[in-house]
Amino acid sequence: MEKIAFIGMGNMAQALTGGFVKSGKIDAKNVFAYAPNQEKLAKNAEKYGFNPCGSLKEAVCAADTVFMACKPYQIEDVLAEAGRDLSKKALISIALGWNFHAYEKIFSAYTEPPRIQFVMPNTPAMVGEGVFLFEKSNSLRPEERSQIWQLFEALGTVEELPDNLMGIGGAISGCGPAFADLFIEAYADAAVKYGIPRATAYKLVSQTLLGAAKLQLQTGEHPAVLKDSVCSPAGSTIRGVTALEEQGLRNACIKSIDAIMDFAKK
Known part of the structure; x- marks a missing residue:
């Protein structure tokens, strides 16, 4: 994992970006982001030091690890537009409801699908006291998952939960x-x-x-x-x-x- 991209730059994505960079785990120059509101994106880029991208394709192609941080209802359109550009990349989803199996169905026809990890965050991540639930089912490489795990640990507590307990885990830590x-x-x-x-x-x-x-x-x-x-x-x-x-x-x-x-x- 050398370069990461955020699709969406709302409060949670900003918290993660700021925390990741502050931790020293990744340099701001290796962080890219795309959001439809380009004016707001530019302001956040100035604040956090990441690279603002003018298109979804630009952001996805610039990184080896992509964080899906947009609204859940936007993801199908994002995936349709990003298409094959996501192939062979690591895709970290923090969007509610978009777990490993949801992505697996969408990418089932891909010869080289992205490697998926669903992570459920909560708002105290904004002050470095978050709880991050890693779904057990994933397709990341072991060393890749370890790196992602360490990134999130810089912003709080990380726990792995079986797929069937992600719902109750999210109810406790998310709500x-x-x-x-x-x-x-x-x-x-x-x-x-x-x-x-x-x-x-x-x-x-x-x-x-x-x-x-x-x-x-x-x-x-x-x-x-x-x-x-x-x-x-x-x-x-x-x-x-x-x-x-x-x-x-x-x-x-x-x-x-x-x-x-x-x-x-x-």
Whole structure:
């Protein structure tokens, strides 16, 4: 992997581009990108240092590894236009729903199809704290996959999941930031209710959530053990925990994932 190209340059593609270059894993001069909005593409190219391309063909032909980062509904048109230019290249898809088997069907008639890897990212990648799910089924060369894996590791945590678990994995890591944001907003509202300024409230809650998550990750302790360590007998925290249990917090969390998984089946 010497040169990479992004098809689409939205928020996620910008986060990946900036992170990859910042990590030193790839030089900005070896990054190419195409997007229909050429004016916006040029501004992003100036910001991140990549090479803006005037056409899809130019971007694809300039690289050996292509990142499909456009909207899912645009991919069929992109593939139809890119055609044989994708042959023998590595194709990394971060578009929801476009997994290995979806591409495999499209490229089944190719004598030399591109090598495919589906990766599901999430928005905290923008601050170097992303979760990236690698679908187990792929056709990358081993050394190629290792290089791609290391690229994503520069922006967070990388995990491989079996094909049948990519859906639930995406529901947790992909949708999860929105649920965490609701938690932050709700507790910040409570802080404001009792007099803390809004900006300070967001900072306190967000840092508390970040710290608690980091403590669990680094210690490996069961969340219940960490929770118990804060709950003194007859203390204030256990009263708050009791109120959350009475309001069905755990059930609400599980039901939110049930709703996503039920929707995905339709």
